[in-house]
Amino acid sequence: MFRRNYSSALLEDAVDQLASLPGIGRRTALRLALHLLGEPRENVEQFAGSLVRLKRDIRQCPVCGMISDDGTCPLCDDPRRDPTLVCVVESLRDVLSIENTGQYNGLYHILGGIISPIDGVGPGDLRIRELIERLETGIITEVVMALSTSMEGETTAYYLYKQIARFPVQVTAIARGVGFGDDLEYTDELTLGRSIANRQLFKP
Amino acid sequence: MFRRNYSSALLEDAVDQLASLPGIGRRTALRLALHLLGEPRENVEQFAGSLVRLKRDIRQCPVCGMISDDGTCPLCDDPRRDPTLVCVVESLRDVLSIENTGQYNGLYHILGGIISPIDGVGPGDLRIRELIERLETGIITEVVMALSTSMEGETTAYYLYKQIARFPVQVTAIARGVGFGDDLEYTDELTLGRSIANRQLFKP
Numbered sequence: 001m002f003r004r005n006y007s008s009a010l011l012e013d014a015v016d017q018l019a020s021l022p023g024i025g026r027r028t029a030l031r032l033a034l035h036l037l038g039e040p041r042e043n044v045e046q047f048a049g050s051l052v053r054l055k056r057d058i059r060q061c062p063v064c065g066m067i068s069d070d071g072t073c074p075l076c077d078d079p080r081r082d083p084t085l086v087c088v089v090e091s092l093r094d095v096l097s098i099e100n101t102g103q104y105n106g107l108y109h110i111l112g113g114i115i116s117p118i119d120g121v122g123p124g125d126l127r128i129r130e131l132i133e134r135l136e137t138g139i140i141t142e143v144v145m146a147l148s149t150s151m152e153g154e155t156t157a158y159y160l161y162k163q164i165a166r167f168p169v170q171v172t173a174i175a176r177g178v179g180f181g182d183d184l185e186y187t188d189e190l191t192l193g194r195s196i197a198n199r200q201l202f203k204p
Numbered sequence: 205m206f207r208r209n210y211s212s213a214l215l216e217d218a219v220d221q222l223a224s225l226p227g228i229g230r231r232t233a234l235r236l237a238l239h240l241l242g243e244p245r246e247n248v249e250q251f252a253g254s255l256v257r258l259k260r261d262i263r264q265c266p267v268c269g270m271i272s273d274d275g276t277c278p279l280c281d282d283p284r285r286d287p288t289l290v291c292v293v294e295s296l297r298d299v300l301s302i303e304n305t306g307q308y309n310g311l312y313h314i315l316g317g318i319i320s321p322i323d324g325v326g327p328g329d330l331r332i333r334e335l336i337e338r339l340e341t342g343i344i345t346e347v348v349m350a351l352s353t354s355m356e357g358e359t360t361a362y363y364l365y366k367q368i369a370r371f372p373v374q375v376t377a378i379a380r381g382v383g384f385g386d387d388l389e390y391t392d393e394l395t396l397g398r399s400i401a402n403r404q405l406f407k408p
Contacts, residue, residue, distance in 0.1 A: 008273050014258040017251045022239050028227065034297060035226050036255055037262065037271070044259040047221045048252035051240055054218040055248040058241065067241070069212050093238060 011037075063134065065110035065127050067092060075107065082106045086134065087144040088160065090114050090153075094146060106144070109134065114147060114156040123159055131160070135167045145173040215241075267338065269314035269331050271296060279311065286310045290338065291348040292364065294318055294357075298350060310348070313338065318351060318360040327363055335364070339371045349377040 011033060018029035036044050060066070061073035068074075075081065075095075085106025089095055095108050111126040134140060143164060147153040157173070164171055177195035178187045187195075215237060222233035240248050264270070265277035272278075279285065279299075289310025293299055299312050315330040338344060347368060351357040361377070368375055381399035382391045391399075 007278075008262060008271050010254075010258045010262050010273055011271060013254045017254040020251070021236050023232070023235070030300070031227070032225050033255075033258060037258060037296075039259070041259050045256055047224070048256045050214075050217045050221040051237075052249055052252045054214045054237060054241060055243070055245050058212060058214050067212050067215060069214055074211075092241075096234070 063130075064108045065112055065130065066095060066108065080105075083139050084141040085144065086131075086140050086142070087146050088131065089146045090148065098146065106142075109143075111147075111156070114150075114152045115159060116152045126156070128160065128163060132163065135164065135169060140167075140169055142170045142172060145171065149176065267334075268312045269316055269334065270299060270312065284309070287343050288345040289348065290335075290344050290346070291350050292335065293350050294352065302350065310346075315351075315360070318354075318356045319363060320356045330360070332364065332367060336367065339368065339373060344371075344373055346374045346376060349375065353380065 014033040014036070015026060015029045018024055018032050019026045021029075024032070036047070039047075057069070059068045059070060061068040061071075061076055063072050063076045066073040066075060082105050086109050087098065087104060087106055088109045088111060089098070090111055090113060092110060095110065098104050098108075109127065109131050111128065111131075113121050113126055115121060115123055115126065131143075135143075143160075145157045145160065147157045161171055175198070176191065177198065178184060178192060184192060218237040218240070219230060219233045222228055222236050223230045225233075228236070240251070243251075261273070263272045263274060265272040265275075265280055267276050267280045270277040270279060286309050290313050291302065291308060291310055292313045292315060293302070294315055294317060296314060299314065302308050302312075313331065313335050315332070315335075317325050317330055319325060319327055319330065335347075339347075347364075349361045349364070351361045365375055379402070380395065381402065382388060382396060388396060
């Protein structure tokens, strides 16, 4: 920040912390710190407080694993959602992405990660038991897999499939293929290859 | 974030706060909030604490107006800096920018703004009296104006010039002209015009 050591330890500390956020470099962190320095003290305290409260007070929905301010989440509680349909995802982020499409009206099940021996994440670390418990209620008729196409994602999907097999549910997976508006030229070979193999009836 | 109202009030609040930072949109704010949600609680508390401490504990150097953890700032205290030379700037940001060039070895005087009747900022709101007091010590021999070229900046510089006139100091201003590496074609007419008028001896 300063070429020589003229700076303030307080400012350096705040910049270090801000620069630890994803996508925030030291230049931006300094800009943000100076912005906060120019704000009234109450605003900065409110800002900081909201982040502490987010981490401290947020709960997990015991059913789907979504974040929840208290008890089961509003999504699980919504009578307009189809309770027979459950989409299995890795994280909250994926739920937000799917919700943003407006194309899905079922419930979710957040695993909280994927099986990854390298990172020391085994099936026991994921919310698989909770999914089994939901299936045991007999309400669910279809489980949609929406896990990543990485090796870990495929492994997790396969493991789940084996666990689910004994229940009378249909197991589906989200469609993979060339994205809308994507040029074939710039689509990776695996995606393009699979999208040809999984071609569908043309519906004009 | 959510198309329907499924979200958490805690998350919404944190996203609102993060999105209030300059250059941070709601998408980025959500990404940052989810990142913090995934961090250990101590880290989030340390993060928030550093911002509160920055605002609460930082002091202003009584001499130059720089931020300081305590008393006069390390810049004013540094015996290697030339105390006869003082550069007048609007804000801490400007000090950081000039320091980054490594081309200046004098001291600074931060006004804390510029005269702007529209924003209700008059000469009395700026650290002009403190500058006069520094000049009265008789140590300073040159005052470098590094204010913005806006109408407010020019007004402030002129006002300061009148206030300083009674002291035996040289008043200078940073050079304005076409930036290094800038194309003449894309330089605004005012800058280019002045850079021709203020042309200097060619030193090859």
